[in-house]
Amino acid sequence: MSESTEEPGPSEPSLDEQIAAYQREFRDLDPQVEQAVSALGRLNRRMNVAYGRQVAALGISNAEWEVLKTLVLSGAPYRLGPGELAKRLGLTPAAMTHRIDRMAGEGLVTRDRDENNRVRVIVELTDEGRTKWLEAMRMASDFEEDLLQDLSGDERGVLGELLVRLLRRVEHAQPDAGGRLTDLD
Template sequence: MPHTPSADEPSLDEQIAAYQREYQDLDPQVEKIVSALGRLNRRMNVAYGRQTSTLGISNAEWEVLKALVLSGAPYQLGPGDLAKRLGLTPAAMTHRIDRMVGEGLVTRERDENNRVRVIIELTDDGRQKWLEAMQLAAVFEEDLLQDLSTGERSVLGEVLTRLLRRVEHAQPDAGGRLTDLD
């Protein structure tokens, strides 16, 4: 598949050559891998954003829907738990929940057993939006990986999982936004 970088972005090889010019100790193989992963992540987020926008939701809202689905039936979490899972501040989570309640994707109710606790619950409409987004994502992801054999997919999945575990071990608090990086 030929690479067609945008006018604003050099190819990976051009980027690495520039880095090596400025920093001679650079390992070009390592830089190519991490740069490719970064660009892939950025482009995938754009693609997912385009897809979710056709459904009338944002990537941010899809992330909340996914977190609720991952929690299992009855698809409920407290706002603090949601914020932590998504790496958001409580204020950012409240703003996101406000929007989603208004759109009918989630409900926000007081816990009958503990009136201080608030429960965010996925609605039927929210679950339907999540399913529609997953269907679109599945098509995109299959297209993305179409040139890889089953064996290559398996190896890539294992290698990326090992990298993820290493980062998670080294940076256990880096699941989302960090206050010291804001």
């Protein structure tokens, strides 16, 4: 069982070794499909680790960065309710309550009751939060540019187009048209 010395973070066999091992154990595997799917999964995990390190240098967590991104995406005046934030981030409202507590304590957002409807709460990005978002965005886009550096403009376009087609298939999850793939959300 080959193993070299490693440290925190996943240490796995090479992608080729992994695919070969799966084929030994499961003959029906299409290596082309497996290559694309496994590479996608691994790449995404590595990228998330990298994003986490980058934003940690700004003193925020990946989770906090997600909230900042969502508020910025909502456009000026950068306000959303906890429920809406939770829905967009795929969390429960309970989790948002605590995340917002923390972020309000750090000055990244404010939390106030809506004066027109006192059941509602409004979370609003502060200037500091917006600045953190901008700094994180700069780091992230530099990192992404760096990651794609070896790909030509055409290749980048092809990659994006192929991924978008897969994403459409997953997000629309047509009840029929040849495949099942339903019930994804």
